[in-house]
Amino acid sequence: MVRPVKVLILTFLGLLLISDASFAETNITSLIQRVGGELLWDPVLERGIVNRGRRSVTFQVGIPFFLKDFSEVTDIEAPRRREDGSVVVSDEAAKSFISLFALDQPQDSFLISTIIIDPGHGGKDPGTIGTHSIDGKRLSLEEKHLVLQISQMVVDQLKETFPDKNIIMTRRDDRYLALEERTALANAVELGEQEAMIFMSIHANASLNRKASGFEVWYLPPEYRREILNPEELDQEQKTIAPILNSILEEEFTVESILLAKEILDGMESSIGTVSGNRGLKEESWFVVRNAKMPSVLVEIGFVTNPEEAQLLNEQTHLKKISSGIYNGLVAYIRNFEKSD
Template sequence: MVRRAFFVVLLLCISMVVLAAETREHTIHEILETTGARLQWDADRGIGVLRNANTYVSFRPGSRWGLVNYANQRELGEIRRVDGNIIFSAEAAETVLSILKPARQTSTDRYISTIFIDAGHGGRDPGAVGIHTINGERWEIKEKDIVLDVSMRLRDMLRRGFPERDIVMSREDDTYLRLEERTEAANSVELAENETIIFLSIHANATFNTRAKGFEVWVLPPEERRGGLVDSRTTGVSDPGVLSILNTIREEELTIESVLLSRSLLTGLEGSVGDVAPNRGMKTASWSVVRNARMPSVLVELGFVTNKEEALRMAEPDHLHNLALGLYNGIVEFIRYFEAPQ
């Protein structure tokens, strides 16, 4: 009888230990140690991103909801901040661990399925026009023609290099498109669960300073707000507060990816035309096409039509080829980063 009672007590003790282990909270450090993931923390917005190989989990203490792989909303569980530490409830820890340590499968890998090339201006909108005197005669070059030429060359390079991906253009001839039509076309591309699309709007520059020359890439300022990235129809979430948090998380992710895409493009252009055109770096502005594209997006300025030397160069097929090649190499590098296991 005593022996039986001893075993009953022992089983109760074991059950209590197991239950405690299953219900205890976890610190962010335990999550990182268990998964081998890395944490990126945005102190200004109070948003964290856990990354393990090709899997990303974005979260915000105080919200039960997060994003998986930049797009998929997921209810994680309670996450809160206590004395400067981030605490995951047992439910949240279990969910995050199951996401960051899934059974081996390829369906969770991030994949850039579509590259959208927007050749700026067109039709009745010539864009910037460079007017110069060459051998005593008036000569002009139009932005819309330069960017269409480079965009078509880039399209062909990408289709040869990535026949399995969709290469989409906003225009393939001298057609006028409203700004909204360009981003609407990109935003309407259908994607599978783990697929991503990137957006490049290609332009040529102009300024009153005729000495200015070189290439640059523009991204949206980090403080710029993008609405409508997350909605109740796609998430099944109706709480406006939760939707706002999810939208903020998505904004942060698009900002990071756009900056990385910008840097890759600048590196590619420097390698192909850096010997004749200076790298003017990455800049920020609230361009309509960049702001309204719900994906990693950049605006590229290939050079200045108002600089006589650079304008003449942008009329040469070899230079236009090199500009397209620089963009191609930048995209290749970004794809390699975006899709590579880490």
């Protein structure tokens, strides 16, 4: 079941010019200031998400409702944009906006209750294979074995730090799992009202260019469209605005995926950046990323086809450093997500 995720808080009040409110209308900027909120603004869709603590209210120019915490709809007269660039709402809508922040403030913080770690490939699918002759000795590496070792190391560290969280590996041994099985396992997890989850798939890279090396983290391109909401789980009121709700949740998952990817990349940079190149954040619609209905990323730990990097990947100390970097990135993301306001 899809649950709301934490909003990226960005102050972007410059786009919403403050103007004197009329008798019938109230400037949305003054409302945001009044409730002490901060704004994430999409200038293309003219959509704003106002966040204060763990309460969020979404509004959009031309759309006749407020959306509280990505789940509760309040019908209003649609916000509109004036000629001077300011966004205004009716005074009745303004009262509703204030009441959404004044009442029913959640007492519990959102938390990451479930972490899915997906070691790529397995069984009949070895993934990428690197074969080298080094100092007269043959070195052969299979992706499926490397990523399973690293995934297990990450999971062990996470379980020690977060004994109360549900930490799941899609496979724990050398077995084959179809891509559909991996995402189905993740999407079937039931979450509570204040809970969220994340998905990370771990892989090793390969290239025809044997000089290619380094680590990178991938997330789903923001322009990719996916169906997150299950219409059968929506009430009648939500079904009428399902495309808008789906778009809002999709944007939130994209934002959180980028934040997650950055934390993991930074963690790996700190742990192995002196011996392996940081290739940065990447965008691609990998199957497991685009079909996981939650913030999701794909980590590439290095190139098995590069002789020097293959030697590193054949060392347990280097694998431990990779796992520590990934672990530190996950912890940094989780701590930030769950931090108290």
